[in-house]
Amino acid sequence: MNELHTLLRSIADISDKDWLLFSSKLKRITFKKKELILSTGETESYLSFIEQGLVRFFIPKVENDMTFAFVFENNFMSAYDSFLTKLPSQYCIQALTPTTLYRLTFDDLEKIYQNTNIGNEIGRKCAEELFLIKSKRELSLLNSSAEERYLNLFKERPELIKEIPLKYIASYIGVTPQALSRIRRRIS
Template structure:
């Protein structure tokens, strides 16, 4: 458990190198640890996200149900990623997404109330909040633009390039859903690339 908190605090220090040890200790006192089993939900559709989660071990998947009942995968979050539906978290409104564990997962969590307290009492952490929010926004924008500007093959190649470590950890159906393609299309893309 301690190593998970250390891993998280190290990532915070990389974002905010100027925080003092005292500030970091106070920040750390607001953290909680959540241990989840495979298939457990960190966030369920229609619920308010009470805490932002930093994955220290494991893998989770974010998804929603479309208007015809299909489950669509929108993200995978592994070690070092924030598992959050950020708009739900910052507005404290019900989420349109679910976040479910694909593996046993440990998260370091920071509640909405704690983060507001931190911003008020430890102003140097406002930079942390801003940069994490910017990173989440960049990822969401990149995903939207991948569907506007890239072909299915380009999205697949992009996934291989940036998330290759996830290949053996996720199912083909979740990958296809994430890429927005049918299984047969993925098979065709793979066969084509194998012959290049």
């Protein structure tokens, strides 16, 4: 929980009182490697902070899932559209490694917003960060080649990308596993 406290302090000047209320609402949960955190059709009930682990967001398909995001430790994650609208998710979230999350329910988040001096600022900045990640991904798909997307992903998190199966990386950058193999041969 120290990483989360440090992150929140970097976002805003959080008082000890506000931190105590915030941390009292967190629920710690662990997931095994490959375990689904959220399935298609379920409604997202949590905003989560990844203390340890790596997760992927994907749309299940009959032949090949379509991976569209990876979230690494020390970051927030959620099926945020489902969390806000309370509608069923159209995608899944899966732990790619053993993963530990600290979770807040929607109602507890609302209590934090109402009862702390800093809750709204932290919530706004976290929502902005989730938006920027989504926007960066969309722009990458529109402006970068598959090779550039692969190199950028590898540059951003080289130590963790080794944990992601190549078929998920291929799906994420929008190519087949065979095309990813050609890209990897070409750049090595």
